[in-house]
Amino acid sequence: MKKNRKYWKETAKSVLRGNWGIAIAGMLAYMAVDFLGTIVSAELFPGEAVLEVILGQVFVFVVSLIAMVFSTGYSYMMLNMSRGREFSLGNLLYMFHNQPDRVLIVAFVMALLSTVSQLPFYFVMYLATPGSTIDAQLLWMELTFGVMLLSIVLNVLITVPFALSFYLLADNPQMGGVESLKESRRLMKGHIWQYLMLQLSFAPMLIVSLLLMGLPLLWVLPYMEASETAFYRDILGEFDEPKQEGVIYRNASSDDYNAEA
Secondary structure: OOOOHHHHHHHHHHHHOOOHHHHHHHHHHHHHHHHHHHHHHHHHOOOOOHHHHHHHHHHHHHHHHHHHHHHHHHHHHHHHHHOOOOOOHHHHHHHHHOOOHHHHHHHHHHHHHHHHHOHHHHHHHHHOOOOOOHHHHHHHHHHHHHHHHHHHHHHHHHHHHHOOHHHHHHHOOOOOHHHHHHHHHHHHOOOHHHHHHHHHOOHHHHHHHHHOOOOOHHHHHHHHHHHHHHHHHHHHOOOOOOOOOOOEEEOOOOOOEEEOO
């Protein structure tokens, strides 16, 4: 891995040039699945009874897992686009034909890790009482904000090493879910800071997007995805010559994955 975030973002711009339409359409398609799941859940379980709330949350979680299969298909489409191969919106269904249970395993593990990282925040929100005095309530707000930041940091530390898992699944049809998590952790070793800096470099764009009612996100999110795709390709050594030793790569003429000795 020899490039930097400027190179990854420039590569993303080059890849998206002339392909913004399909990149945006693909993103909206897989996000719509998650959005519709939330709407359907509210219609199926409209009450506030404990059972209905639980069933509603379970339904949303199941739909979110299915949405991750579409999302991984989007990553597959972006990989094809980035590599100059044929691509289409049909790529969104790619993982449904290539052992989607692998994606479900990784999505479940990631959701579990994220939930664990949020436990301190949940504890303060639902178990700690604000108190009846202004001083007590201010102290509770400070504690809540501090714990929220702690949960965010924990979530980053726990989940970022596995950020490449879905790319690996899209790239390697025979790779198992657990194996992709292990491989992602191996590939990310020594590169977590670069990944975080890449993500943080989009913060100004995201803030401006929110101020403009979220409309610019239609362009910002595909740009982020394409940049992350370039990061993934770089970490595999695709921009190097020769390829890095010990890196798993996909054979362009085969669905199998190989490890270069």
